[in-house]
Amino acid sequence: MKSPDDDASPAAPQPENPEPRYADRVFRSPSGIAGGVLLLALGGWLGIDAVINGDGRTPWVALAGLLCVVPLVVAFTLRPAVFAGEDRLRVRNPFRTINLPWASVEGVRAGYSAEVLAGGGKYQLWAVPVSLRQRKRATRRQARAAADDPSGRTKAHSGVDIDEKLRAPADQTVDDLRELAERNARRKGAQGEPEVRWAVELIAPAVAGAVLLIVLLAVG
Incomplete structure (x- = not known):
């Protein structure tokens, strides 16, 4: 005699280590x-x-x-805001929203303004203003920190680059976005072309x- 469990369809296999998703x-x-x-x-x-x-x-x-x-x-x-997810970078500028899959991002840079290069185009990051005053101030702090610790013992002890802790906010943000682009470009969901909405x-x-x-x- 069959038990009720014999007719039940087998449960779908679950991945052993599902990839976590982050906000x-x-x-x-x-x-x-x-x-x-x-x-x-x-x-x-x-x-x-x-x-x-x-x-x-x-x-x-x-x-x-x-x-x-x-x-x-x-x-x-x-x-203005910049949303960096696992699959794409969403840039919300004053009159446009640009969706950039990470695979389409060719570079992120900060000169007199923060910009992302993708799909042969260039898009300014209005939410990441570049302040030359903050950049000069950060450079002076880095120089003072290096002079106070010429042997680099603080860096070796903490495991953190002293220059990284004293970067200007815009430069640090650009570095973070560049790292995310390099890390996520090969994801399956990160493929595609830039999309622009007015x-x-x-x-x-x-x-x-x-x-x-x-x-x-x-x-x-």
Whole structure:
């Protein structure tokens, strides 16, 4: 007599060591976010006051100005971000989102700005601003640290390169992205070509507000 377990279909084999998945690493500019919040708060206060207390065409001009300016402030301050996942690099710039599979990334560099080279194109990383002042300050710190420890004992004891700990933030971020590109380029899910999507949700209201503002000022 068969037991109920004899008719049961065998369970699908499970991989012995499934590859772990990790959340995306996110790179953003804290100063840009702080500046954007401040500008939105100031603009909202002035604009709403003009809408409520303004006379004649002033409320309409204020509304048109808010419709035009708010998306631009969001685009250049709050929106920029870089998301580094296992399979791809997603670059969110003011008006575009660029999806770059790691296999398509040819290089990441930081000169006067941080850039990623992929698929024969060049894309700026707005969320990773390069500060020459921070770079010079980091160079001075590295020189002082090397002078204080000429034998390199601190480096040997900690196992960490002293220059790596004192890098400028943008340069360190670029090094991290370069390392991720080299590590993940051979992954099956990291193959493909760059994809670009325009941020219509920000472009459309900004253009509409600008057109409305021009019409109101022209009518006089």
